[in-house]
Amino acid sequence: MGNDIVDGIAIRLGELFPGVEVHRNEIAQGFDAPCFFILPLRTAQTAKLGDRYFRRYSFDVHYFPRDGAGADAEIQEVADTLLLGLEYIRVGDQLVRASRTECEVHDDVLHFNADYDLFVLRERAKIPHMETLTQRQTTKG
Numbered sequence: 001m002g003n004d005i006v007d008g009i010a011i012r013l014g015e016l017f018p019g020v021e022v023h024r025n026e027i028a029q030g031f032d033a034p035c036f037f038i039l040p041l042r043t044a045q046t047a048k049l050g051d052r053y054f055r056r057y058s059f060d061v062h063y064f065p066r067d068g069a070g071a072d073a074e075i076q077e078v079a080d081t082l083l084l085g086l087e088y089i090r091v092g093d094q095l096v097r098a099s100r101t102e103c104e105v106h107d108d109v110l111h112f113n114a115d116y117d118l119f120v121l122r123e124r125a126k127i128p129h130m131e132t133l134t135q136r137q138t139t140k141g
Contacts, residue, residue: 004092005057007091009086010022010024012085012086013038016081016085016086020034020035022035023038025039031064033064033066035064036061040057040058053120053121056115056116059114059115060112061082061086061111061112061113063109065108079112082103086112087101091116096117098114098115101114
């Protein structure tokens, strides 16, 4: 499920910023800016009724701006776009909304943090049904 969310984020980034590279899991040294890097941070699971579980997936999307003058303005523009643009992503055939989004800048790199919440059902082992049942009943009186 976590990989499906990474795919959903990457597809949405491609729609919002066509022509900007999106890296997953690893980023090579000597990369070309501007680019995005999607970093899964943590996954938390809480048991609910029956076979239902509530999962929260946390991500940090890095944005490396172009070098030179105007990088601060570019970072702010990208941050504004990400706050609204990554509110909803498509995971498989469903639309998932971010429960928390925030941005901060460290060392001229934008860090966009988002949490995506999902309910997950655990599949149970299928138990075969009885083939036949014979019932005998008598009454008094």
